[in-house]
């Protein structure tokens with residue numbers, strides 16, 4: 734019997750509407766362009782609970798029992814990630830400690846109408862939108878790990894640094910996400926129109942990713 738593996742348009746639309754509801758509620762806890770110093774494990778947990786209730790009927794917290802952490806930046810040995818990707822990492826999932834980790838340094842940047850951030854295929858005009866989509870992304874890693882700890886060994890998961898077909902399908906089906914990365918700027922026909930130019934991001938940013946104007950950035954592992 735054939736079954737559909739690609740969500741229909743209406744399924745994606747439903748996901749967008751759910752995200753709108755999440756973002757509305759999330760503003761009770763963080764402003765649209767919050768300061769990165771406001772990021773805390775408690776705030777992340779509150780936002781993840783909103784996402785969990787909206788998309789998964791609260792089963793994420795029950796089944797996965799995740800932890801949340803905030804660090805200054807991604808550190809340590811990260812295989813398969815370029816130096817730029819490490820510097821610009823906004824979040825990651827640490828399977829051994831079952832922890833969703835967010836990196837403050839990555840949240841200095843401020844999306845806008847002129848320069849949105851495309852997070853997992855969704856255009857975000859504010860940091861908060863970007864944050865909840867990034868949280869959803871890390872929740873997918875956490876779900877895979879808890880449902881099947883051995884998935885890390887499977888090519889279908891570990892391809893593309895943990896963003897193989899297993900991740901991509903779940904990310905699409907649960908959250909309507911069509912990508913596993915974040916990028917800056919508007920794009921047309923799948924091509925980036927505006928590349929990273931961190932010099933014009935929020936004043937005071939000391940990001941060191943501007944060595945090349947032609948680099949795309951990826952989310953952490």
Ligand SMILES: [Zn+2]
Nearest residue numbers: 895952953954
């Ligand atoms: Zn990821």
